[in-house]
Amino acid sequence: MLVSQYAYLALSSVRVSAAEITSRLGIKPDEVLVRGSRQGDPVRPTANRWKIVCRKPGLTVDEQLAEIVDRLFDHAERIGELAAELDRVDDVPGASVLQVVRVFEHPDGEEENLTSPVDGMQKLAGQHQLLGWHLNAQVLEFLRLTRAELDVDEYLYG
Structure with missing residues (x-):
């Protein structure tokens, strides 16, 4: 199985621009979306979005979230x-969301590693090293402080 994944924190608004969000926070985003920049009728994207993103390959969801939270x-x-x-x-x-996106069988995804035993035990197929994750106390506190919803999307490529 191939797994591609990334995570981000986003602030979104229909009325407030990503540039204004940047100005108010004093934090430069990694990515922005501008409302209606792709399509006018219906408006797509539907909101301005300011994003801090972790797309580093080889990291578990826990580690990607830790990069953003840290x-x-x-x-x-x-x-x-x-x-x-x-x-x-x-x-x-x-307005605030901590987003996890996973795509299974994406051609650019990471292969399952079956060669490295864990604690002396042989791995079996279907136990991809990127599967499974948890939210530690710091991430939960970050969600509370930022008023962020947690949204996890998983897709099958194709």
Whole structure:
């Protein structure tokens, strides 16, 4: 099995631009989406989006989330305050999201490693090293402080 995955924290707003979010936080995003930049009717994307992303291959979801949290934890309260304001401005909850995206059988995905025994035990097929993950206390606190929802999407390529 091949697995490709990445994670990101995003702040989204229909009314507030990604540039304004950057200005307010003082943190340069890794990626932005501009509302309606791809299509005007219906508007796609539907919201402006400011993103901090981890796409490093070979990392588990835990490790990808830790990269994001470690980078942003000192700013978490300010991110949460802005997320609450964006919820009010747009009159809809969910401005802040911690997103995990996995794509199974993606041609650029990582192969399952069956060659390295774990604690002296032989690995069996179907136990891909990137499967399984958990949220530690720091990530849970980050979710609380940033008012972020956790969203996990998994897809089969093709």
